[in-house]
Amino acid sequence: EVQLVQSGAEVKKPGESLKISCKGSGYSFTSSWIGWVRQMPGKGLEWMGIIYPGDSDTRYSPSFQGQVTFSADKSISTAYLQWSSLKASDTATYYCARVGSGLGSWGQGTLVTVSS
Amino acid sequence: EIVLTQSPGTLSLSPGERATLSCRASQSVSSNYLAWYQQKPGQAPRLLIYGASSRATGIPDRFSGSGSGTDFTLTISRLEPEDFAVYYCQQYGSSFAFGPGTKVDIK
Numbered sequence: 001e002v003q004l005v006q007s008g009a010e011v012k013k014p015g016e017s018l019k020i021s022c023k024g025s026g027y028s029f030t031s032s033w034i035g036w037v038r039q040m041p042g043k044g045l046e047w048m049g050i051i052y053p054g055d056s057d058t059r060y061s062p063s064f065q066g067q068v069t070f071s072a073d074k075s076i077s078t079a080y081l082q083w084s085s086l087k088a089s090d091t092a093t094y095y096c097a098r099v100g101s102g103l104g105s106w107g108q109g110t111l112v113t114v115s116s
Numbered sequence: 117e118i119v120l121t122q123s124p125g126t127l128s129l130s131p132g133e134r135a136t137l138s139c140r141a142s143q144s145v146s147s148n149y150l151a152w153y154q155q156k157p158g159q160a161p162r163l164l165i166y167g168a169s170s171r172a173t174g175i176p177d178r179f180s181g182s183g184s185g186t187d188f189t190l191t192i193s194r195l196e197p198e199d200f201a202v203y204y205c206q207q208y209g210s211s212f213a214f215g216p217g218t219k220v221d222i223k
Contacts, residue, residue, distance in 0.1 A: 035212065037161075045153075045161065045204055045214040061211070062117070095160055102151030102166035102208060104173075109160055 002026040004034075004096055006107035012086050012114050019082035020110045022096030029077035030054035033099035036070065036081050039109075040092040050099055051079055086114045118143055118207050120215035128223040135192040137218045139205035144185045149209030152181055152190045155217075156201045164203075165190060195220070 007021040022034065036048040049060040053072035060070075072079045079096060091114050097103035119142040129135055139150065148168040153161040163172040165181035168188055178193040192199055200222050205215040 037214075044202075044217045045155075045206075047206075047212045047214055050212070059211075099208075101170070102163045102172070102206065103153070103161070104163045104166075106160040106162075 002098060002105040004098060004105055004107035006094075006096060006110045009111040010113065012112070013116055014088055014114055015085050016114075017082070017084050018086055018112065019080050020094060020112065022079045022081075022107050024053075024077045024079070024098070027098070030074050034072070034079045035097045035099045035103060036068075037095040037097060037103075038064075038092045039095065048081075048094075053077075053079060086112075088114050088116075090114050118145065118210055118213055120205055120207060120213055122203075122205060122215040122218045124218060125216075126219045126221060128221055129195055130223045131195050131197055133195050135190075135195055135199070135220055137190040137192075137203055137220075139183075139188040139190070139215050141186045141188075141207060145188075145207045146209035148184050149207060150181075150183070150188050151206045151208060152179075153204045153206065154199075154201045155204065161204065192220075 003025045005023045033050045035050045038046045048064045051058045051070040053074045058070045069082045093109045093111050095109045096107040098105040123138045150168045152165040155161040169181045180191045182189050202217045202219045204217045
């Protein structure tokens with residue numbers, strides 16, 4: 001069974017850094033793209049971009065280019081989403097998903113709250 | 117960049133009724149790489165349809181997708197109580213993008 005398990009909820013202050021994780025299992029982690037999706041409170045789904053864990057090739061949505069960084073450690077089948085300096089507007093639930101014909105498997109989401 | 121619009125924004129129906137949701141793209145979606153997702157409160161989205169008309173594993177056959185080019189439709193033939201949710205379309209042919217969603221609520 002394909003599973004993506006994300007790290008737990010985070011509460012941070014503006015300006016702090018953060019790295020959240022997404023661990024894959026049940027499939028070849030290095031052979032599928034992983035996508036990241038943002039959902040702000042009460043809002044719709046926003047596409048952030050993708051990473052290929054096999055070689056860490058990354059593609060960012062223009063709206064998120066320069067705002068976040070994707071990375072992956074294929075030795076532990078884990079993808080990461082990180083911020084160097086959080087803003088209040090980064091408050092949202094972040095999902096990872098396996099990219100195939102659509103996004104067939106999703107993580108449970110990580111709620112990130114940024115507040116002073 | 118392809119922009120997706122969905123209509124209506126909210127659809128109020130009763131259990132047993134038919135739901136027809138529309139997704140329109142600003143330009144043609146290559147190879148009909150169009151997917152539909154269902155999301156319930158507090159849950160991650162679930163893939164329903166990919167390739168415009170193929171049901172994902174385990175999806176009941178009351179869900180069907182159709183369309184090509186720039187116009188796509190998700191049809192729920194008879195609404196069950198568990199189908200009341202928000203539905204998103206997504207294109208994955210040229211980069212990726214989600215539509216704004218259609219909420220199906222109980223009339």
